[in-house]
Every structure is written in structure tokens, then in C-alpha cells.
Amino acid sequence: xxxxxxxxxxxxxxxxxxxxxxxxxxxxxxxxxxxxxxxxxxxxxxxxxxxxxxxxxxxxxxxxxxxxxxxxxxxxxxxxxxxxxxxxxxxxxxxxxxxxxxxxxxxxxxxxxxxxxxxxxxxxxxxxxxxxxxxxxxxxxxxxxxxxxxxxxxxxxxxxxxxxxxxxxxxxxxxxxxxxxxxxxxxxxxxxxxxxxxxxxxxxxxxxxxxxxxxxxxxxxxxxxxxxxxxxxxxxxxxxxxxxxxxxxxxxxxxxxxxxxxxxxxxxxxxxxxxxxxxxxxxxxxxxxxxxxxxxxxxxxxxxxxxxxxxxxxxxxxxxxxxxxxxxxxxxxxxxxxxxxxxxxxxxxxxxxxxxxxxxxxxxxxxxxxxxxxxxxxxxxxxxxxxxxxxxxxxxxxxxxxxxxxxxxxxxxxxxxxxxxxxxxxxxxxxxxxxxxxxxxxxxxxxxxxxxxxxxxxxxxxxxxxxxxxxxxxxxxxxxxxxxxxxxxxxxxxxxxxxxxxxxxxxxxxxxxxxxxxxxxxxxxxxxxxxxxxxxxxxxxxxxxxxxxxxxxxxxxxxxxxxxxxxxxxxxxxxxxxxxxxxxxxxxxxxxxxxxxxxxxxxxxxxxxxxxxxxxxxxxxxxxxxxxxxxxxxxxxxxxxxxxxxxxxx
Amino acid sequence: xxxxxxxxxxxxxxxxxxxxxxxxxxxxxxxxxxxxxxxxxxxxxxxxxxxxxxxxxxxxxxxxxxxxxxxxxxxxxxxxxxxxxxxxxxxxxxxxxxxxxxxxxxxxxxxxxxxxxxxxxxxxxxxxxxxxxxxxxxxxxxxxxxxxxxxxxxxxxxxxxxxxxxxxxxxxxxxxxxx
Amino acid sequence: xxxxxxxxxxxxxxxxxxxxxxxxxxxxxxxxxxxxxxxxxxxxxxxxxxxxxxxxxxxxxxxxxxxxxxxxxxxxxxxxxxxxxxxxxxxxxxxxxxxxxxxxxxxxxxxxxxxxxxxxxxxxxxxxxxxxxxxxxxxxxxxxxxxxxx
Numbered sequence: 001x002x003x004x005x006x007x008x009x010x011x012x013x014x015x016x017x018x019x020x021x022x023x024x025x026x027x028x029x030x031x032x033x034x035x036x037x038x039x040x041x042x043x044x045x046x047x048x049x050x051x052x053x054x055x056x057x058x059x060x061x062x063x064x065x066x067x068x069x070x071x072x073x074x075x076x077x078x079x080x081x082x083x084x085x086x087x088x089x090x091x092x093x094x095x096x097x098x099x100x101x102x103x104x105x106x107x108x109x110x111x112x113x114x115x116x117x118x119x120x121x122x123x124x125x126x127x128x129x130x131x132x133x134x135x136x137x138x139x140x141x142x143x144x145x146x147x148x149x150x151x152x153x154x155x156x157x158x159x160x161x162x163x164x165x166x167x168x169x170x171x172x173x174x175x176x177x178x179x180x181x182x183x184x185x186x187x188x189x190x191x192x193x194x195x196x197x198x199x200x201x202x203x204x205x206x207x208x209x210x211x212x213x214x215x216x217x218x219x220x221x222x223x224x225x226x227x228x229x230x231x232x233x234x235x236x237x238x239x240x241x242x243x244x245x246x247x248x249x250x251x252x253x254x255x256x257x258x259x260x261x262x263x264x265x266x267x268x269x270x271x272x273x274x275x276x277x278x279x280x281x282x283x284x285x286x287x288x289x290x291x292x293x294x295x296x297x298x299x300x301x302x303x304x305x306x307x308x309x310x311x312x313x314x315x316x317x318x319x320x321x322x323x324x325x326x327x328x329x330x331x332x333x334x335x336x337x338x339x340x341x342x343x344x345x346x347x348x349x350x351x352x353x354x355x356x357x358x359x360x361x362x363x364x365x366x367x368x369x370x371x372x373x374x375x376x377x378x379x380x381x382x383x384x385x386x387x388x389x390x391x392x393x394x395x396x397x398x399x400x401x402x403x404x405x406x407x408x409x410x411x412x413x414x415x416x417x418x419x420x421x422x423x424x425x426x427x428x429x430x431x432x433x434x435x436x437x438x439x440x441x442x443x444x445x446x447x448x449x450x451x452x453x454x455x456x457x458x459x460x461x462x463x464x465x466x467x468x469x470x471x472x473x474x475x476x477x478x479x480x481x482x483x484x485x486x487x488x489x490x491x492x493x494x495x496x497x498x499x500x501x502x503x504x505x506x507x508x509x510x511x512x513x514x515x516x517x518x519x520x521x522x523x524x525x526x527x528x529x530x531x532x533x534x535x536x537x538x539x540x541x542x543x544x545x546x547x548x549x550x551x552x553x554x555x556x557x558x559x560x561x562x563x564x565x566x567x568x569x570x571x572x573x574x575x576x577x578x579x580x581x582x583x584x585x586x587x588x589x590x591x592x593x594x595x596x597x598x599x600x601x602x603x604x605x606x607x608x609x610x611x612x613x614x615x616x617x618x619x620x621x622x623x624x625x626x627x628x629x630x631x632x633x634x635x636x637x638x639x640x641x642x643x644x645x646x647x648x649x650x
Numbered sequence: 651x652x653x654x655x656x657x658x659x660x661x662x663x664x665x666x667x668x669x670x671x672x673x674x675x676x677x678x679x680x681x682x683x684x685x686x687x688x689x690x691x692x693x694x695x696x697x698x699x700x701x702x703x704x705x706x707x708x709x710x711x712x713x714x715x716x717x718x719x720x721x722x723x724x725x726x727x728x729x730x731x732x733x734x735x736x737x738x739x740x741x742x743x744x745x746x747x748x749x750x751x752x753x754x755x756x757x758x759x760x761x762x763x764x765x766x767x768x769x770x771x772x773x774x775x776x777x778x779x780x781x782x783x784x785x786x787x788x789x790x791x792x793x794x795x796x797x798x799x800x801x802x803x804x805x806x807x808x809x810x811x812x813x814x815x816x817x818x819x820x821x822x823x824x825x826x827x828x829x
Numbered sequence: 830x831x832x833x834x835x836x837x838x839x840x841x842x843x844x845x846x847x848x849x850x851x852x853x854x855x856x857x858x859x860x861x862x863x864x865x866x867x868x869x870x871x872x873x874x875x876x877x878x879x880x881x882x883x884x885x886x887x888x889x890x891x892x893x894x895x896x897x898x899x900x901x902x903x904x905x906x907x908x909x910x911x912x913x914x915x916x917x918x919x920x921x922x923x924x925x926x927x928x929x930x931x932x933x934x935x936x937x938x939x940x941x942x943x944x945x946x947x948x949x950x951x952x953x954x955x956x957x958x959x960x961x962x963x964x965x966x967x968x969x970x971x972x973x974x975x976x977x978x979x
Contacts, residue, residue, distance in 0.1 A: 240881035245876065245877070247875070296674070300674075300679070301681065302674060302679060302680060303680060304680035304681075305875050305876065319674055322671065323671050326664070326671075330660040330663060330667075331660075333660045334656065334657045334660035334661065334664075337660065338653075338654040338656045341656065345954035346951070347954070357947065361947065365936065365939060365940055368936065369936045372932060372935060373932065375670060375673070376923070376931075376932045377923075378677050379673050381677070382673045382676060384928060386916075386917065387685055387917065387918040388917050388918055388923045388924065388929050389870050389917075389919070389920065389921055389922075390921075390923050391868075391870055391876055391878070391922065392867075392921060393868050393921050393922050394932070398936055427835065428831065431834055431835065431838075434835070434838055435838055438841045438842050441846070441849075442841065442845050444845075444849070445848055445849045450853045451849065451850070451853070452846065452850045454849075455849040456846075459842060459846075520863075581883070598883060686916070687916070688914065688915070688916045757885030757886075757889075781893075781896075782892060782893070783892070783893060783896075785889050786889050786890055786893045786914060787914055789872075789915040789916065789919075790886070791871075791873040791915070792873045792886065
């Protein structure tokens, strides 16, 4: 009798039951409008969270105690794996990742219940909690069905497990990237639930909006950090110096980010002018649907990816759930959407509303291109029974113009007033930012950047940065005039948003620079021999072989520019027999020198093949991500001026 | 324009997404996907090189009979498993003199391959392919991969997984009677 | 004064762009192989290009590309040679003709539709005045007031 498996399975079953009963009782409570029944919804949410927590802890205990009688532990744990990676291996494979999802989801559900505990009788809150519990029930059901983490091995219990995929125990970022990603991904369930509630109750005015705006921003912030961490992890581990390859799994996480970003902007139009209500609802419904579609693509195995999980029958369940979510969303929009449309209109395209509208069109187009490129090979194969590939060059080519256009609007939107602007005003306000762009362009050309697309990107990046800085400077000046602290100038939605913009700009510049201007080569070097690439000198000093419990490692020592010594290595993992390279990165402010050991020396004293990639501005990617995170936090601080509850319409 | 754009848009999007879900629901997992070879029905690409025994080899010399071209490596586990079946096929047809076997080395050391054949048997030509030119010409991404060439020089069969003797014989008979 | 500043900026930007676009080093063979390799998929990997992958078949394809460049073949000829052996999926860009061409056309079409939609919507907003009061309305209001005896 395996206690852990029984406890875990019991916890999952309890979670499922609690969610289901919660749904039913809330439904009853909404119909009968009895406060007592509605309040009970909270209890079930807490029960569900408790169950998920117990299951999570049970699994972690099994992993850390190396209980190989559990199939999941036998496949993903091993005695030789360090503790951190053993802990993180819970979310490194399918079943455990669903467990993490359930934990985060029930956590958000309880948070929603707690935050709106004073509005328990409000049908909006009741329906939203109901919707969240339905999603909770689904994920618990997954763990009772195809993704059961507590399956017990029949037959002989192995003495040691297989251990996680070697790529998953190479870098500590493995421990933080998925949790952040999930906090973002799963966080979008909250605005989804409120959208459903708003459509069902017919209250699509600004009430639900004020409620969900902050939750959406929080989820978006987590997702942003999760994506950047994922890119960083890819960079440090995959071995070719790349960080974004438009891989299906990467696209899966990026799609909801795109629609979420569109929402963050168009929601401001709804607040100011009461417009775009149904559009905003659709954006949030789409965002959540995309998280489910993304999960399906990642876990069903229909698309080949370096980041793929194992495939299983979970695909059918996820696809069915996606179908249901989409059906419910479209059904609600079709039923209620036209009656709830707002009567407003935009006076002039040359206004902030106009810019946000353009922003939304661009982001929608961006998402469309990414989704199309990701699923097209499957559609093509279904129709013509032949395989084609839609790879990185396609995405780069199709998204570049959209990204440039977005940079342009990032430059002009902050200076545009609401309602209407004259070109005279624009020329006045945009002069300094435009010179910022000019300066950026000149500097780029001087340091050697070439190519029309790249230079345009740098110009627009400088332009947009100038706009953002101008806004922050004006806010600081106003704060000083009013006697409030200058720090107060950076806080709040608009200015926090400007900091986020700056982060995006830094990431964009880094992306263009690292993608377009890297140089790479491989050198066969004897000990003591040097090679040169892009102005850097690398010297191969020698190698050493070590053996640990989990792998045989050949480590090369490479000196960069006569300074620090770096150690790229090749690890042959004993359990799987596969050889994984561990790159070593000399990161710098201006460029990274990325070293890999391509071919280990066959015998002592033999030559080794060292791969070198010199990539400019890679560290700016991570710095930009940090800036975006800081900006999001600043934007989440409640602003002082307007009371957001004052409705523009019912 | 329409008076109910939300309804219309929902219906359009619903139709598109229903089609997408239908496509996604009917896909096999990527690892199970079998790729058709563009070589089928065309003249076999040339194979020229030196064998592990040191002799010169050219595929053109074997024209006029059925040829089984097998890409292998000594480190590849399925290759080890299928080697006995290959051996059986080679022996049976050496007696009837109507089909021969050729192996091409894929990303491996000549010495390791010699040891492999010394241990497991097999005296057919094993061609070295250091630059991987043959692997590229034949579109071989990984091993094992086996092709069957008809006497007229056309590639008529490609197998990307382990082969068995029975399967090869069966296919050979089918193709012989069909051709 | 401001006009001068804008004019000066335009000059600087155009100048820099001209330099930046025209002053490029000639692509060496190695560069060409590198860039071509980035459009060819490694068939044994999951979507990586042959330039970036360490798989044996990727190395073999890179060597073949180098050999074909030395023979003087054009980029398209090299791609065609590889497609002959591996099939259409070896090229990371989908083909432009046939059904696959849709993946290139649809985004552009969507953009055109979106822009057209925006133009239509803006025009409708400008043309449909919401609170224009016509003379007939004024008369009707006056009559209504009279009827109520005010």
C-alpha cells in the first residue's frame, strides 16, 4: 500500500469533488440568490486549494525521498540528481506540470474569493467564481484521468530512477521559469472568468473592468517575466547562442502575451471613452483560449519542439476543453455582444484612442501571424498529406514590419492627447524624441550596424525611448511643482507603463542586435593555441575529465581576451547515454562571448573543437525584461487621481 | 454594413476554429510521423566511395539487380537489432543471386564499424561516407534507414525504422510481381 | 526654428540610413553558407537550422552546402538539391506557390482587410453625426411644448 500515492490520489479526488460541488452550489446560490449558499463557494475554493497543496507536497516528498514505486518519480527522479533539480523535476514532466497548474489555479481562485469577500452576493462575483471552479474541476479531472501523477509502478521497483531530461538539470533557471510562466498563464483565468460573468449578467460596463484590469496586468507581468526567463534559459542551455527560435512552445507562450498586451492598451480607451467593450471582452476570452490552445500544442506532441513534453492522450482532453472554452466564449459574444456594444465613437484617428486602435490591430495581426505559422504545417499536412516547415525565417520576416510599426506607435502614442490632436502639436512634442531616434541611429551606424531593417529599428527604438523619457520627465516636473516626491512621478499606470515601454525598447534593440550582428565559428585548437573572432581572442588551455554520480564530464578551459577562464563542457549522462553540452558564457555589457565544447579531445593532449559565438547586447535582453517587470510593479501601484469606479456607462 | 457585427464575427470565427480543431484532432504525434521520401520512384542517387575493406565501390556496378541499401552506425541500437535480419536477407539472396546488400556508414568511425561487422558477420560492401555526402544525397536524417532499389535503378521502398527479414521478403515479392 | 530642427533631423536620418544601407561588406562564401544554412532545417532535430545544430546530419548538410557553393551553384539551386533528397520540409521557409503560398498571403490579406475596416469605421464615425439638431426637430419640440400647455 503506497501511502504517498493514496494520499495524493485522494487529494486530487477531493479537489475535483470540491470544485464540482462548488460549481453546483454556486449555481444554486445564483439562482436562489441566497447569501448563505453563495458564501459556501468560498469554502469549496479553499478546499480545492488545500487538496492541490497536499497533492503537491505529497509529490515533492516522493521525489525528494526517491520513492521509485511511483511511476512519475521513477521516470523523473534519480538519486544522482541534485536537490534543486529534483524539486524542480515536479514541473519538468507532464503530470507534475498539471499538478503545478492546479496549485496555481486554486490559489488564484481563493485569492479572488478573498479579494471579493465583501461582494459575495454580487452575481458578477458569483459567476466569476463559478467559472474559475469549472476550470479547476477540469484540471483536477485531468489528474484523475490521463495525467495521473500518482500512478504506481506494477512489478519491480527500480533501485534508481531515470532522472530528468539532461537539458532540464543543466541550469538553475529550470527552477524559476515554469513557476513564473504558470503564474502568468494561469493568472489569465481570472479575467476570463470575469468576462464570462460580465456577459452572462449583462453587466459589461466599467464595473467589471475596474475589477479585472489589475489582475490582468499582474498575470501579464508574470507571463512577461516567464517568457524572458525562458529565453534566458534557452540561451544558457541549448548551445547555439540563440534565445528565440519561434519554436511552437515559445509561440504558445507568446500568443496570450500578445493579446494580453493589446488588452492592456485598449482597456484605457474603454475607461476614458466607454468604447470597445465587446472588443475588450473578446480579447480576454481569446487570451485565455490561447493559453489552453498553447497547453494543447505543448503537451499533445502534434508539433515537434525542443521544448516538448512527452505526448499522451491528454491531447484529446485539452483539445476538447479548448473547444468548449471557445464555444462558450463565442456563444456568449454572439448572444450578448451586439446588445452590449457601446455607442461611442472615436473623433479623430490622430488621437490617443486612434493610436491604441492601431496598436490593437497590430497586435491582433501579430498574434494572427504567429498562430498561422505555428499551425499551418498541420493544416497543410491534413489537406495534402505532405510535410512542409514554417520556421524561424518566416516568422522573422513576417513579424519584423509589425514590430517596427509597433515601435513607431510606441513613439507617438504617449504624446498624443485624447480625442484629437493637430499635426502642429505633434511636431512640437515629438521633436526631442525624434532627435533621440536620430541620435540612436547615428550611434548605431558609427558602431558598425548595417542594414535597412536593423537601422530603422534602432531609429524607432530611440524615438520611442525619447517619447517615454519625455513623459517621465514631465511627470517628474509636475510632481516637483506639486510638492510630491519625484518617486511618485514614476508610480501609477501611465508612468509605470512608460518604464515598461523602455523595457520593451531595450529588449527590441537587443533582439535586433543579437540576431543580426552575431558572429560564430568553430575552431580546432591544440592546447595553448588561440583563435580570433570579432575582435575577441580565445585561448584553449586544456581539459579535464571528471565523473559524478550522474554524468561523465569533459570540461575545456578557455581563456577569453587574456582574462577570465571559462569552462564549456560536454556531459555524457550515465542513465540515458546521451551527451549534452553545457555552454559557458562570458557576458558583458556590450557583447557576450558564448563558448561551447563541440568536440572533446579524444586523448589527453589532443586538440579540441571550441565553438565561439560573439553576440552583441545579449545581456540587454535580460536587463530589459527586468525593466519591464519593474514597470509592471510600478503600474500596479494605485494611482491617486481618478477614481476608477466612476462609471462612464452602466 | 451588418447590424449585428458581433454575431457575424462570432459565427465566422467559430467556423474557422471548428476547422482548426478538426485538423488538430486528427494529427498523429510528431514522433510517429512517417515522412515520405522524395526519392521514391526516381533513380537512385549515386554511392561512390571506399569500403571498410579498402575496396573501391560504386552503386552503378550493381545495376540490373535488386539492391538493398542500408544506412547504419555501430552505436545505433536498432541497427544492432536488425543486423541479423539483414544477414539473413543477404545470405538468402546471395544463393539466388538476385539481390544484394550494401551498407553505408553514417557518422561513425571506420574501426568501430569493422569491429561491428567482425562481431556480427556480414560480408557485403560497407561504404564509408566521411563527409556525409551519401547521407545527404539520400535524405537520411538518422539511422537506421533502408532503401530498396529495383533492377531498373529506381528507388521503390524506404523504411525508416527497424526492418525484419519477413517484411523485406514480403515487400520484395510485392514489388517484383507489381513491377 | 522648429522647422529647421526637423529639417536637420531629416537630413541626419537620411544620411545615416544611406551610409548604413550601402556601406556593407561583400558577403563572403562563409557568410553565404552561414545564411543559407539558417534557412535549411536539420531533419533530425526539432526545427533547428543546420547552422545552429550539432547533429551529424546537420554537419553533413553544411559540408554539402559548402561543396555546392564552391561549384558555383546559386542559393535556389542548392535549396532545390536538398529538397530533392529530403523533401520540401527541409527548407525552413514554406514554398511560395500552391496551397503553401497561403501562409504568405493570408497575413498581408488580413492587414489589408484590417486597414480597410479601420478606414470604413472611421468614415462612418465621422459621417454619422449623433447630435445634430435639424429644423424639423426644433419645430416638433416647439409644437410638443405648446401641446403640453407651457
